[in-house]
Amino acid sequence: MNPTPGWVASGAVCPEHPQSPSVGTCTRCGRFVCAGCRVVSDPVLCRACAPMAMDPLGIVSAHFSAGATLRNGWRMFITVLPVLLPIAAIFSVPAGLISAGVESLAVRDSMRATIDSQRVVNFYDALIGLIGDIGALALFVGVAEGKTFTLGQALKEGTSAWGAVFGARFRGGLITLLFTLLLIVPGIWKGVLLAFVVESAFRVRGQDALEYSTSLVTGRWWPVFGVLLLSALVAYVPAMVFGGVMGAVGELAHLPVVAIEILTDFGARLADMLLAAFSLATFYGLNRTDGRQLPPMTWA
Ligand SMILES: [Zn+2]
Ligand SMILES: [Zn+2]
Numbered sequence: 587m588n589p590t591p592g593w594v595a596s597g598a599v600c601p602e603h604p605q606s607p608s609v610g611t612c613t614r615c616g617r618f619v620c621a622g623c624r625v626v627s628d629p630v631l632c633r634a635c636a637p638m639a640m641d642p643l644g645i646v647s648a649h650f651s652a653g654a655t656l657r658n659g660w661r662m663f664i665t666v667l668p669v670l671l672p673i674a675a676i677f678s679v680p681a682g683l684i685s686a687g688v689e690s691l692a693v694r695d696s697m698r699a700t701i702d703s704q705r706v707v708n709f710y711d712a713l714i715g716l717i718g719d720i721g722a723l724a725l726f727v728g729v730a731e732g733k734t735f736t737l738g739q740a741l742k743e744g745t746s747a748w749g750a751v752f753g754a755r756f757r758g759g760l761i762t763l764l765f766t767l768l769l770i771v772p773g774i775w776k777g778v779l780l781a782f783v784v785e786s787a788f789r790v791r792g793q794d795a796l797e798y799s800t801s802l803v804t805g806r807w808w809p810v811f812g813v814l815l816l817s818a819l820v821a822y823v824p825a826m827v828f829g830g831v832m833g834a835v836g837e838l839a840h841l842p843v844v845a846i847e848i849l850t851d852f853g854a855r856l857a858d859m860l861l862a863a864f865s866l867a868t869f870y871g872l873n874r875t876d877g878r879q880l881p882p883m884t885w886a
Contacts, residue, residue: 614639626882645730646880650806650871652813656820658730658871659864666725669737674855677718681707681855682848689843707851712752715855717744720751722859723788724885726866731883739886746886747788754787754795761796778811779803784862785869791884802872810868817864825857 598608600620608618614635625636641647643661648654663670688703724743728735735743758780766773779800786802787795803810829850836846873880 639732641730642732643730645867646870647874648867648871650809650813650868650875652816654871655813655817655864655867658867659817659860662726662729662866663860663863665729666722666735669725669735669740670722670856670859672737673718673721673740674852674859677715678848678851678855681710681715681851682844684710685847685851686842686844689847712756716752716755717741717748718855719784719858719862720744720747720788723784723862723866726863727789727883730866730870733883733885743886750791750795751784751787754783758783758796758799774811775807778807778814781810781814782865782869782872785866789869789880789883791881802869802876806872810872813868814865817861817868821857821861821864825853828853 598618600606600608600618600623602623603620606620606622609621609624610619610630611617612619612632612635613629614631617632619630619632623632624630625633626640629639631639637647643658645658645662648658684706685703688706689699691699718741721740721744724747725735725740727733762773762777762780765776780796782799782802783795786793786798790798832846832849832853835841836843836849
């Protein structure tokens with residue numbers, strides 16, 4: 587065969603290193619890459635394309651700040667909102683049924699029934715709702731790191747990372763509770779240090795999520811506390827207004843209790859997801875400001 591430029595008898599060579607055989611083509615720009623130029627192997631990306639493909643919106647490389655948290659969190663949330671809506675709906679129907687069911691059991695003491703139903707829903711959320719939470723987190727990580735998921739793929743990520751995230755959140759919650767029982771202030775202190783256990787467990791596999799979160803926050807406790815507080819206000823104030831309006835409208839229109847419960851839960855679930863997006867944006871910012879390179883993501 588006649589060798590043409592860029593080719594040797596055995597096949598293609600790297601345009602940067604003509605002496606090195608090509609081991610594939612960059613999935614973004616289509617150029618041949620040698621083993622040294624193939625910075626990412628799945629999908630194959632060259633040295634020039636890898637940073638842009640893995641951080642298409644500049645979210646991963648944004649430094650920690652309140653502005654970056656709100657801006658980037660909102661961008662991740664709004665980009666995948668069409669997939670978040672069905673996830674919130676899927677998980678709010680059982681939650682609404684549980685709330686309405688427990689409340690209907692106790693007619694006399696409605697205050698007590700509301701607290702009981704909240705406990706049962708919390709239990710449901712810690713075990714089952716968590717799949718939806720991780721699914722949403724997978725979607726946000728996908729937006730930031732250049733990967734698109736369908737509803738089914740997001741839920742698959744949710745089930746496959748369930749064990750790691752449940753363990754980290756359970757341990758984090760337990761430790762925060764112990765500190766809170768001691769006194770409120772140490773509880774808040776510990777809670778902020780452990781604010782990123784879910785993100786750490788999901789995004790940095792193979793490291794202790796509690797230690798990772800603590801090391802991200804240490805030395806920046808007050809700024810992180812401020813950003814978390816701001817994030818919670820931005821995420822939950824609209825949900826509280828929505829819940830109040832739903833309650834009032836429901837009573838006026840004599841909607842069944844279960845419908846009001848499902849709609850209110852749906853609103854609260856979306857607020858939780860927005861807060862998770864803010865939290866992930868903060869997590870990226872803290873890693874970036876610390877000069878930490880996140881390991882390649884391992885998807886389900
Ligand atoms: Zn390329
Ligand atoms: Zn090369």
